[in-house]
Amino acid sequence: MPGGSAASLSGPKWVVLGAWGLGALSFLGPGEAGLISFGRTLFWVLVVVHAIECLVFLPRLRRAPGSLASHLRQTFLFGILHVREIPASQDAGGGAAGD
Amino acid sequence: MAAFMTRYGAETHALLRILAGLLFLCHGASKLFGIPVPLPGEAPAFVIYVAGPIELFGGILVMIGLYTRWAAFLCSGLMAAAYWMAHGTKGLFPIANGGELAVLYCFVFLFLSAHGAGIWSVDATRGEKQPAR
DSSP states (O other): OOOOGGOOOOOOHHHHHHHHHHHHTTSSSSSSSSSHHHHHHHHHHHHHHHHHHHTHHHHHHHHSSSOOHHHHHHHHHHHHHHHHSSOOGGGOOOOOOOO | OOTTTTHHHHHHHHHHHHHHHHHHHHHHHHHHOOOSOSSSSSOOHIIIIIIHHHHHHHHHHHHHSSSSSHHHHHHHHHHHHHIIIIITTTTHHHHHTTOHHHHHHHHHHHHHHHHHOOOSSHHHHHHHHHOOO
16 A cells, blocks of 8 residues: 555545545445435445546556556545645646646 | 634635535436435426536536536536526525525536636646645
């Protein structure tokens, strides 16, 4: 887990992990009401959003040092929080912002 | 007192974008998939198949901050159209015609379209452009 061992996780990454945990736990609970429904929606939002970020940043992750699979796993878990940790020098020509 | 909260301008801008996008995409998911809750009644087909996808994908793009200006502009236009189609003809004031949510969404997205994604966004990460703090 390069750059992502439990000891080195930043505060925001713990928040995202907590959201994943809440989402995953909601599938263990019965019914559809209240926190269960919220957790499941949160889980699917995280899946879709981080999958899009994996696709958008794929060229950048390919150029980054280390294994692509590890970077994809980290990006799927933490989204841009992981991508921002990739050194900018490894990212020359990383694509123009859409904004 | 004048400086109260000014140092958090960038963060609150990002929170506004993320929350507005998240709440908006729930409207689209509700229309298209009945998630997290199904629509309470029958909706016209064009509301489900035109507004639904714009709300879902526009909300996702605004929330993650990808092509934010264009996505927010489209969402703002959708809300303006929705207001005049569903609410504006029922009364002059939004508080009377039930269109306050559409008006708020319209102007929040217009603001985001003009100001961009800000920090904590895919756009900022792709271009490494962080607004001055």
